[in-house]
Structure formats: structure tokens, C-alpha cells
Amino acid sequence: MARTVWDSSVGKKTVMAVSGLIMLLYLVAHMIGNLKIYFGAEEFNRYAHWLRTVGEPFMHYEWTLWLIRVVLVVAVVAHAVSAYQLSRRDIKARPDKYVHKKPRASYATRTMRWGGVILGLFIVWHILDLTTGTVHPGGFQEGRPYQNVLDTFSTWYGNVIYIVAMLALGLHIRHGFWSAAQTLGAGSRTRDRALKTVANILALLLTAGFIAVPVGVMTGVVS
Amino acid sequence: MxxxxxxxxxxxxxxxxxxxxxxxxxxxxxxxxxxxxxxxxxxxxxxxxxxxxxxxxxxxxxxxxxxxxxxxxxxxxxxxxxxxxxxxxxxxxxxxxxxxxxxxxxxxxxDLVVDRSALDRIIQAGGYITAPTGAAPEAHATPVPKPDADFAFEHAECIGCGACVAACPNGAAMLFTSAKVNHLNVLPQGAPERETRVLDMVAQMDDEGFGGCTLTGECATACPKGIPLVSITSMNKEWLRAARKAAKR
Structure with a gap:
């Protein structure tokens, strides 16, 4: 079964759909968690600490968090590798362009590939900035995420990178969620409008929810 | 003019x-x-x-x-x-x-003539029914529910011109293949080969060097017979079902 799926273009799309939905699910939780920044340093930092103690005493400190991280890394890698291989196949299948160009599919559809690359690079920066603290502006403080978030969004480039990436995320989800439904065979004529609406709502909510954090810092609501 | x-x-x-x-x-x-x-x-x-x-x-x-x-x-x-x-x-x-x-x-x-025999080979991979031929059978011998008959007919309208491939930015033959798969897979006559048909035809489609579907919808817009984009969704569903069933065998 695994061989059949990985060797087929339709199967590889299934891998993309499933890994994409896993990441989407995580993003919803991540976005809701982020919004706690509006309720002060104490609540935000307590929430961040709780993330490490989830599942105790069954799970040891940080076990659940690491489990989630492993699942996410597998999803990101599976998504990116399938996307790369499928894109190579697609580009090879249409080597000659038409001389007469015509306006093509929607912006969200056309930007899936580059949008995905932008998001991949963003994830690397985001982890180096706020998880490991490697490229963090100012002194990175372990266990004090509230201050770390403030530091990042006090720099112009932190805001620019983050907001651009979140706009790319919105576009990616807009086409990606609906596409995943089609790939998994969940779409239908009667359900099409509903699926597109859900995709748009998810894209809008996630983008707005994530961007609310740098906007909060920039406007001084979060300080 | x-x-x-x-x-x-x-x-x-x-x-x-x-x-x-x-x-x-x-x-x-x-x-x-x-x-x-x-x-x-x-x-x-x-x-x-x-x-x-x-x-x-x-x-x-x-x-x-x-x-x-x-x-x-x-x-x-x-x-x-x-x-x-x-x-x-x-x-x-x-x-x-x-x-x-x-x-x-x-x-x-x-000039403007292209070799479309790749589509014929997709058909050869499973776009048929292995059943005794001969005189046309009595139409009422095999009852087909009306919605299934309509669904099959809608997909049978595909004339295999390849406009879907030409319009697709990935040069994918998904709409063509899905029309053929859906046409036969929904009918009782097509049931015995339901799984092998979709698996083999998709495999042949990949072997021919067609691209994959990124759901731009260009194919369905270009199709002169109005095969809908959701045909591809139906084929994906058939493919996943067949891959699961094949794994159990």
C-alpha cells in the first residue's frame, strides 16, 4: 500500500493532503495559543509552561511537546518532498509554453509553489528566532516567551518577515484546504461551495489571528 | 472578413x-x-x-x-x-x-498535429469491460439506477480530444482519465474490474509522462463536453478505495 501510494502521482497528492491537514490542525491550536499574549505576560508564560507539562503524570516533562514536534517534522518533510517531486513531474510534463498567453488561475492557485517555499523558509527562521533563540534580537530568555515575542516584533524586519509569511499562509490554505478535500475524494458538486467557504474562513481567521500578535506589539496594546 | x-x-x-x-x-x-x-x-x-x-x-x-x-x-x-x-x-x-x-x-x-496515442494507451490499461461480446444484450437484464446511468453518461461524453491536457499548466491527463474511470466504475458491468481499472489507468497515465493535478480547473473550463472538475475528485476517491482494497488482498 505504501509503495502504491508513494509511486503514484495521485497517491503522492494524498500524502500532501494528509500532511497539510495535520499542519493545518496544529496551526489552529497554535493561533489560539498565541492570542493569550493579549492577556499579559503572566498568562502567556504560564500557557507556554503548560505546553511542556501536558499529559503529566503519564507523560514526562516535554514528552507531549516533543511528540507533537516529531509529528510536525514528519508532516513538513513529507509535504515538501511530495511537493518537490510532483512539481518536477508537472514542469517536465509541460516543457513548451504557449506563445499566446492568457490570464490563468487564481492568485492563490498560482502561488502555491513559491508560497510553500516562503513558508518553509519562514518556519526555519521562526524556530531559530523563538524556539532556539539562535537569531533572536536581544537576549533570548528561556521560559519567558512573552518578552521574546516583544523583542522580535520590536524589530522592523521581524514584523515584515512575519506578516509576509502569514499572508502567504492565508493564500496557501485558501487553495490547499479545498484541494486536500478533492484529493481525498471528499469534494462533491453539492459540497463544493461549503468547502470553498470553509477554506476561505480558515485562511482568513488564521492569517488575522497570527498577524494580531505583531500588530498588537506595534500598536502598543501588547507591551 | x-x-x-x-x-x-x-x-x-x-x-x-x-x-x-x-x-x-x-x-x-x-x-x-x-x-x-x-x-x-x-x-x-x-x-x-x-x-x-x-x-x-x-x-x-x-x-x-x-x-x-x-x-x-x-x-x-x-x-x-x-x-x-x-x-x-x-x-x-x-x-x-x-x-x-x-x-x-x-x-x-x-505543424499543428500532435501524437495523442498516450491517451489510447491509458484506455488500453483499463478503459474497457472484459465481458463476452456478441449480440447486444437485453437492456433490462442488468438494472442500473437512474442517477448512476446519468453519472456514467455524463462521463461517457468525453471524446478524448485532449483539450484538458492542452489547457492544464501541468500537462495532466487527470480529467480524461477520470472521465473514463468514472464512466465504467459506476456501472454494474464495470464492477468486476473496478479496482484494477483505476489503479492501472492512473499508473499508465503517470508512465506516459503526464503531470499531476493541482486543481487549477483549467481542464474543466476547456472541455468541449463539459466534464466537470469534480470528476477528478471522484477518481481520487475510487483510487484510494482501490489502493486500500488491493492492500488487503
Whole structure:
């Protein structure tokens, strides 16, 4: 079964759909968690600490968090590798362009590939900035995420990178969620409008929810 | 009508091609697009030049032979086959770009003629029913629910012209393959080979070098027979079902 799926273009799309939905699910939780920044340093930092103690005493400190991280890394890698291989196949299948160009599919559809690359690079920066603290502006403080978030969004480039990436995320989800439904065979004529609406709502909510954090810092609501 | 045509000319599969410009005059708006090209070819022959090669057969929109990308759109501006496109869709003085279907699975043979036998090989991989042939059986012997019959018929309308492949930015044959898979898989006659059909046809589609689906919807917009984009969704569902069943065997 695994061989059949990985060797087929339709199967590889299934891998993309499933890994994409896993990441989407995580993003919803991540976005809701982020919004706690509006309720002060104490609540935000307590929430961040709780993330490490989830599942105790069954799970040891940080076990659940690491489990989630492993699942996410597998999803990101599976998504990116399938996307790369499928894109190579697609580009090879249409080597000659038409001389007469015509306006093509929607912006969200056309930007899936580059949008995905932008998001991949963003994830690397985001982890180096706020998880490991490697490229963090100012002194990175372990266990004090509230201050770390403030530091990042006090720099112009932190805001620019983050907001651009979140706009790319919105576009990616807009086409990606609906596409995943089609790939998994969940779409239908009667359900099409509903699926597109859900995709748009998810894209809008996630983008707005994530961007609310740098906007909060920039406007001084979060300080 | 007086028109300027920019036509893709290519001597053979190995030669480099280029767009050539021609002027045609005295075109009636009642002519079909192919009759307009016939007019051009008659003039070229009289001048001793090589006529433009293009595919055509029935000229009534049911055989799927004609295949031109007109002004960047497969089969041109109307939702029909090139042979059923009439010159009333254009204006006097227009410049019209005419190109062949573009996909690496459809190599150009000459000018506007491409080799579409890759689609035939997809059909050979499973687009049929292994059952005793002979005299047509009594139609009522195998009851088919009305919605299933309608679904099958909608997909059976595919004439295999390849406009979906030509329109797709990935050169994918997903809409064609899905039309054929859905047509047979929904019917009781197609049931015994339901799983092997979809698995084999998709595998053949991949082997032929067609791209994958990124759901841009260009195929369904270009399809002269109105095969809907959701056909691809139905085929994905069939494929996943078949892959699961095959794994259990």
C-alpha cells in the first residue's frame, strides 16, 4: 500500500493532503495559543509552561511537546518532498509554453509553489528566532516567551518577515484546504461551495489571528 | 472578413518550429474555423507552399480529432470543439494565434498535429469491460439506477480530444482519465474490474509522462463536453478505495 501510494502521482497528492491537514490542525491550536499574549505576560508564560507539562503524570516533562514536534517534522518533510517531486513531474510534463498567453488561475492557485517555499523558509527562521533563540534580537530568555515575542516584533524586519509569511499562509490554505478535500475524494458538486467557504474562513481567521500578535506589539496594546 | 493568422509551423517531430504569419481574406462569418484553415491551405497549395497540417475528422464535434489552441485557449473562445467553432466568434481584422496541444506526452508530429496515442494507451490499461461480446444484450437484464446511468453518461461524453491536457499548466491527463474511470466504475458491468481499472489507468497515465493535478480547473473550463472538475475528485476517491482494497488482498 505504501509503495502504491508513494509511486503514484495521485497517491503522492494524498500524502500532501494528509500532511497539510495535520499542519493545518496544529496551526489552529497554535493561533489560539498565541492570542493569550493579549492577556499579559503572566498568562502567556504560564500557557507556554503548560505546553511542556501536558499529559503529566503519564507523560514526562516535554514528552507531549516533543511528540507533537516529531509529528510536525514528519508532516513538513513529507509535504515538501511530495511537493518537490510532483512539481518536477508537472514542469517536465509541460516543457513548451504557449506563445499566446492568457490570464490563468487564481492568485492563490498560482502561488502555491513559491508560497510553500516562503513558508518553509519562514518556519526555519521562526524556530531559530523563538524556539532556539539562535537569531533572536536581544537576549533570548528561556521560559519567558512573552518578552521574546516583544523583542522580535520590536524589530522592523521581524514584523515584515512575519506578516509576509502569514499572508502567504492565508493564500496557501485558501487553495490547499479545498484541494486536500478533492484529493481525498471528499469534494462533491453539492459540497463544493461549503468547502470553498470553509477554506476561505480558515485562511482568513488564521492569517488575522497570527498577524494580531505583531500588530498588537506595534500598536502598543501588547507591551 | 480579413484576418491575420499566426500559425505554428514545424516540419517534423525533430525540427524546430516557429510561428508563421499569414493573411487570409474573404472569410465568411458562417465558416467553421476549420473551413477557414481550408481556405488558407488552398491558397498555400496554389502558391506552391506546404499546407498547414492539422487534425480533423467528423467535423461535427463528436470524434475528438480536431485539436487547436486558438489564442491560448484549447478549442478557442467558445466551449466547443474547434470544428464547431465558427468565424462569427471573431472580428474582421483580428489576429489569431494557432498553436498545437502542448504537453511532453503529446509530441508534435507536424505543424499543428500532435501524437495523442498516450491517451489510447491509458484506455488500453483499463478503459474497457472484459465481458463476452456478441449480440447486444437485453437492456433490462442488468438494472442500473437512474442517477448512476446519468453519472456514467455524463462521463461517457468525453471524446478524448485532449483539450484538458492542452489547457492544464501541468500537462495532466487527470480529467480524461477520470472521465473514463468514472464512466465504467459506476456501472454494474464495470464492477468486476473496478479496482484494477483505476489503479492501472492512473499508473499508465503517470508512465506516459503526464503531470499531476493541482486543481487549477483549467481542464474543466476547456472541455468541449463539459466534464466537470469534480470528476477528478471522484477518481481520487475510487483510487484510494482501490489502493486500500488491493492492500488487503
Amino acid at each position: 480579413k484576418l491575420t493568422l499566426r500559425v505554428w509551423r514545424q516540419k517534423n517531430a525533430d525540427a524546430d518550429g516557429a510561428m508563421s504569419t499569414y493573411e487570409v481574406d474573404g472569410i465568411s462569418s458562417d465558416m467553421s474555423f476549420l473551413e477557414m484553415l481550408d481556405t488558407l491551405n488552398e491558397e498555400l497549395i496554389l502558391k506552391g507552399e506546404d499546407p498547414v497540417a492539422f487534425d480533423h475528422d467528423c467535423r461535427e464535434g463528436i470524434c475528438g480529432a480536431c485539436s487547436l489552441v486558438i489564442n491560448g485557449e484549447a478549442h478557442g473562445p467558445e466551449r466547443t470543439t474547434t470544428c464547431q467553432l465558427h468565424m462569427r466568434s471573431f472580428k474582421d481584422g483580428d489576429t489569431i494565434d494557432i498553436e498545437p496541444w502542448r504537453a511532453s506526452a503529446f509530441p508534435v508530429i507536424k
